[in-house]
Amino acid sequence: MNTLSEDLLISRRIGLSISTEDLDAAEVAETNRDTVGDYTVFDPKITARDVNVFYGTKQAICGVNLDLGNYEVLAMIGPSGCGKSTFLRCLNRMNDTIAECRVSGKIHLDGENIYHQNIDEVLLRARVGMVFQKPNPFPKSIFENVAYGPRLHGMTRDIGTLWDIVESSLRKAALWDEVKDILEQPGTSLSGGQQQRLCIARAISINPEVILMDEPCSALDPISTAKIEQLIDELREHYSIAIVTHSMQQAARVSQRTAYFHLGDLIEVGATNQIFSDPLHPLTEAYISGRFG
Numbered sequence: 001m002n003t004l005s006e007d008l009l010i011s012r013r014i015g016l017s018i019s020t021e022d023l024d025a026a027e028v029a030e031t032n033r034d035t036v037g038d039y040t041v042f043d044p045k046i047t048a049r050d051v052n053v054f055y056g057t058k059q060a061i062c063g064v065n066l067d068l069g070n071y072e073v074l075a076m077i078g079p080s081g082c083g084k085s086t087f088l089r090c091l092n093r094m095n096d097t098i099a100e101c102r103v104s105g106k107i108h109l110d111g112e113n114i115y116h117q118n119i120d121e122v123l124l125r126a127r128v129g130m131v132f133q134k135p136n137p138f139p140k141s142i143f144e145n146v147a148y149g150p151r152l153h154g155m156t157r158d159i160g161t162l163w164d165i166v167e168s169s170l171r172k173a174a175l176w177d178e179v180k181d182i183l184e185q186p187g188t189s190l191s192g193g194q195q196q197r198l199c200i201a202r203a204i205s206i207n208p209e210v211i212l213m214d215e216p217c218s219a220l221d222p223i224s225t226a227k228i229e230q231l232i233d234e235l236r237e238h239y240s241i242a243i244v245t246h247s248m249q250q251a252a253r254v255s256q257r258t259a260y261f262h263l264g265d266l267i268e269v270g271a272t273n274q275i276f277s278d279p280l281h282p283l284t285e286a287y288i289s290g291r292f293g
C-alpha cells in the first residue's frame with residue numbers, strides 16, 4: 001500500500017479546481033499521442049507490442065506497447081470508452097469471444113505468443129484469470145464455486161486435496177472466516193463484497209499466474225472496497241495483476257505502475273507516484289486534475 005502522505009499528495013492534486021481552459025476535442029486531436037514514459041519493465045510477465053484492436057471497422061486500440069511485470073500491480077486508467085477493458089481482454093484472449101473483434105500485434109506470456117494457433121485458450125485463461133466488474137458467482141454452492149475450476153482442469157480427483165484447494169483459495173481471498181460454516185449455501189446468497197471475494201477465490205483456485213481485474217470494486221461499498229484493495233496488495237506476492245479502475249485514489253493505493261489511456265492510445269505509463277504527482281503528458285495532467293473524464 002502507498003503511504004498516507006502519498007495519498008494526500010494525490011488527493012490534493014485530484015482536488016484541483018476544474019480549469020476554465022478545458023481541453024476541447026480539437027485540442028485533444030492535435031495533441032501528440034505517442035506514449036510518454038518507459039513501457040518496458042526489467043522482469044516482464046506479459047509483453048504487448050504494437051497491439052491494435054478493431055470492432056468491425058472501428059479501431060478501439062491503436063498500436064499499444066506495454067509490459068506487465070512479475071509480481072506487480074499495473075493500474076489502467078482513462079476516460080470512459082478509451083479502451084481499457086478492450087486492452088485488458090487482449091491479455092487472455094477474451095476478445096476472441098466477440099465475433100466482430102479483431103486483434104493484431106504481439107502479446108507474449110513468459111516469452112510465448114498467446115495468439116499462436118497452437119495455444120489452448122482454455123488453458124491460457126487458467127493461467128491468466130479474470131475478475132469482472134459485477135460479481136458473477138455460478139448458481140452453485142460457495143464450495144462448488146471454488147471447486148469448479150480445479151475439477152474442470154483435472155487438478156485432483158482426491159476429495160481431501162480438493163477441500164485443501166478450496167480452503168486455501170478462500171483464505172487467500174480473505175473470505176474463509178466468513179464462509180467456513182456455510183460452504184453449502186449458494187454463492188449468490190453472499191453480500192456483493194463477499195461475492196467479489198468469492199470470484200477472486202474462484203480465479204485463484206486454478207493457480208493462475210496473472211489476474212486481470214476490470215473495475216472489481218465499482219459495485220462495492222467502501223468497506224468491501226478496502227478489503228479487496230488490501231487483498232490485491234497481498235496477492236501481488238504471488239501473482240501479476242492488471243487492474244482497470246475509474247478511481248484514481250484506488251490506482252494510487254494499490255498499484256506500482258499506472259498506464260493512462262486516451263481514445264485508444266496509451267498516452268503515458270510510469271511509476272504510479274510519478275503519474276499522479278508529476279505527469280509528463282498534458283492529457284494525463286488534464287485527466288488526473290479532473291479537467292475531463
Ligand SMILES: Nc1ncnc2c1ncn2[C@@H]1O[C@H](COP(=O)(O)OP(=O)(O)OP(=O)(O)O)[C@@H](O)[C@H]1O
Pocket residue numbers: 055060078079080081082083084085086087098
Ligand atoms: N463489443 C463491442 N462491440 C463494438 N464496439 C465495442 C465493443 N466493446 C467496446 N467497444 C468500443 O470500443 C471502445 C473502447 O471500449 P472499452 O469498453 O474498451 O472502453 P473502456 O475504457 O473500458 O470504457 P469504460 O471505462 O466505460 O468501461 C469504445 O468506443 C466502445 O464503444
Ligand SMILES: [Mg+2]
Pocket residue numbers: 084085086214244
Ligand atoms: Mg471498461
